[in-house]
Amino acid sequence: MAEPILSTERLGKSFGVLKAVDGVSLNIRKGAITGLIGPNGAGKSTLFNLLTGALRPDSGTVRLNGQDVTAMAPDRLFGRGLGRTFQIPRPFARMSVLENVMLAPIGQTGETISGPFLMRGRMQQEEQRIRDKALEVLDFVTLGALADHPAGQISGGQMKLLELARVLMGDPALILLDEPAAGVNPVLTATLIGKIEELNRQGTTFVIIEHDMDFVMRHCDPVIALAEGRVIFEGTSDEALRNPHLLDAYLGAPADV
Amino acid sequence: MIGVISYLVFFATTASILAIAVLGLNLQWGNTGLFNGGVVAFFGAGAYGTLILGGTAQAGHLGGYGILYPLALLGGMVAAGLMAWLVGLLTLRLRHDYLAIATFGVAVAFENLMRNAEWLAGGAKGVRGFERPLREALGDGFLYNLIFFAAVLLILIGVYIFLERLVASPFGRLLRAIREDEEAAQSLGKNPARVRLTAFITGSVILGLAGGLYGTFYAFVSPQDVLPTLTFQIWAMLIVGGAGNNRGAIFGAFVIWGAWTASGWALSRFAPVDVQLYTGSVQFILIGSVIVGMLMWRPQGFLPERLVVSQRGKP
Ligand SMILES: Nc1ncnc2c1ncn2[C@@H]1O[C@H](COP(=O)(O)OP(=O)(O)OP(=O)(O)O)[C@@H](O)[C@H]1O
Ligand SMILES: [Mg+2]
Numbered sequence: 001m002a003e004p005i006l007s008t009e010r011l012g013k014s015f016g017v018l019k020a021v022d023g024v025s026l027n028i029r030k031g032a033i034t035g036l037i038g039p040n041g042a043g044k045s046t047l048f049n050l051l052t053g054a055l056r057p058d059s060g061t062v063r064l065n066g067q068d069v070t071a072m073a074p075d076r077l078f079g080r081g082l083g084r085t086f087q088i089p090r091p092f093a094r095m096s097v098l099e100n101v102m103l104a105p106i107g108q109t110g111e112t113i114s115g116p117f118l119m120r121g122r123m124q125q126e127e128q129r130i131r132d133k134a135l136e137v138l139d140f141v142t143l144g145a146l147a148d149h150p151a152g153q154i155s156g157g158q159m160k161l162l163e164l165a166r167v168l169m170g171d172p173a174l175i176l177l178d179e180p181a182a183g184v185n186p187v188l189t190a191t192l193i194g195k196i197e198e199l200n201r202q203g204t205t206f207v208i209i210e211h212d213m214d215f216v217m218r219h220c221d222p223v224i225a226l227a228e229g230r231v232i233f234e235g236t237s238d239e240a241l242r243n244p245h246l247l248d249a250y251l252g253a254p255a256d257v
Numbered sequence: 258m259i260g261v262i263s264y265l266v267f268f269a270t271t272a273s274i275l276a277i278a279v280l281g282l283n284l285q286w287g288n289t290g291l292f293n294g295g296v297v298a299f300f301g302a303g304a305y306g307t308l309i310l311g312g313t314a315q316a317g318h319l320g321g322y323g324i325l326y327p328l329a330l331l332g333g334m335v336a337a338g339l340m341a342w343l344v345g346l347l348t349l350r351l352r353h354d355y356l357a358i359a360t361f362g363v364a365v366a367f368e369n370l371m372r373n374a375e376w377l378a379g380g381a382k383g384v385r386g387f388e389r390p391l392r393e394a395l396g397d398g399f400l401y402n403l404i405f406f407a408a409v410l411l412i413l414i415g416v417y418i419f420l421e422r423l424v425a426s427p428f429g430r431l432l433r434a435i436r437e438d439e440e441a442a443q444s445l446g447k448n449p450a451r452v453r454l455t456a457f458i459t460g461s462v463i464l465g466l467a468g469g470l471y472g473t474f475y476a477f478v479s480p481q482d483v484l485p486t487l488t489f490q491i492w493a494m495l496i497v498g499g500a501g502n503n504r505g506a507i508f509g510a511f512v513i514w515g516a517w518t519a520s521g522w523a524l525s526r527f528a529p530v531d532v533q534l535y536t537g538s539v540q541f542i543l544i545g546s547v548i549v550g551m552l553m554w555r556p557q558g559f560l561p562e563r564l565v566v567s568q569r570g571k572p
Binding site: 054084098100102111117150 | 425428430443446449455501565
């Protein structure tokens, strides 16, 4: 296997006596769309938080492109091309939908206190470009018409779309999506996965947490399954389907008798 | 007639100076969500800094450097900024209510220091011996006050334009994002600690500028000028005017200062003599009620924050 874009070694995180993530070692293949599955409370979102620096692990290491990035701050990881969305959307509520998306590009000229005054021309050109791109991304996730609405006043499903638009705007090389399709209507989900696959063909690596097994089997390969904080399965989606142990843990019973 | 105009100029000068302070607080609270409960400390640092640097030699306390006035004013701003930097490093990790309590404590400590450290700033007697700039040329009369008012107004406009440009820029967007959800902003590559510190210092420098002008106007500053009352007044101005809106901040400064002055006048005119003893306390209660009432009935203020939109279709 080629060098993994992201890997962990015996990663652990406890909340009190609960071992939410318990010695997880895994490799995320560059260029793949990896599905991360597991029952509620398996530790999937916690794992994302450890990978992105939102939580500090108790033990173990995280490597991004071979470099140790354990507990590096989320903003620095984003700068290194690691983006993520949240399971429960976190919109900037009293900002317009458009502003939410325009925030994402890093290193903007006008982002320092002196930039808006000393490099005004360059900032305005850049703003024009960022605005155009943001409107494009919003049109893609079907939020174009809501660009000027306060982000706190759109629906829950729309907020999930906004999460996606924000992270896409930053052009990360690796994107971790926490249940991107939850609460989004099926037609739109199909469009979204289309876009994800298109970006994937252009080189973006994805890890997707998803409960819809049909979605996972169809679009994700490989598949990693967590249960009680541990990796219980790693393999292709076909193997996942045929793995009785996995179905047992995930569905609570064998699929058919 | 000249008496009324003279009074109006006096009133407008004070209100404009306070408006500058409210703009500073608005950058911290309105735009960035930083609860500065010790506004008066930074205002005071500016006032004391300016007067100590720009004053004539005095026996018994620091100062008498007689520095050229604009530099003294700048020095006051730097003093406020340095204090904000120190306080910021120590407290910005503390968020929300903790930050409020910590900064409030800083303000109380500042007042106590000024009251007790006579060698530093004259103690309870305050900083004396400051000459207002250009006084020899313009005298002490109405003309001086008129020109001083014009200067303050120009500075207010300058600060307003500076802040309007700032909050309309990507930096302003960054401030709002930190205010709304720090973790989400961090997941998009932004460094909240740095942004918070920058906003806190910048707002405090503006508060220091207001304090410096205030000290200049009265050619005197004492611990009586840095009481928590002023913090409450400036907060009331921002809440009533509209946090997050610079015009609201200015509007609120004039409205609240007007109400404060009018209530003081009304109390001294119509209230029974024994109530007049408590004029300050009554006004304090009034301003508290205004804050509470406003938060209940119109929490966004008279001029609410405006949403930044796409201007789709515009060039
Ligand atoms: N901040 C926290 N403090 C305490 N316990 C937590 C915290 N975050 C998660 N947990 C616990 O850790 C366990 C794993 O939670 P996590 O959110 O990672 O599950 P998940 O696999 O994402 O589940 P779901 O599919 O329901 O989203 C759960 O038992 C949860 O209660
Ligand atoms: Mg989860």
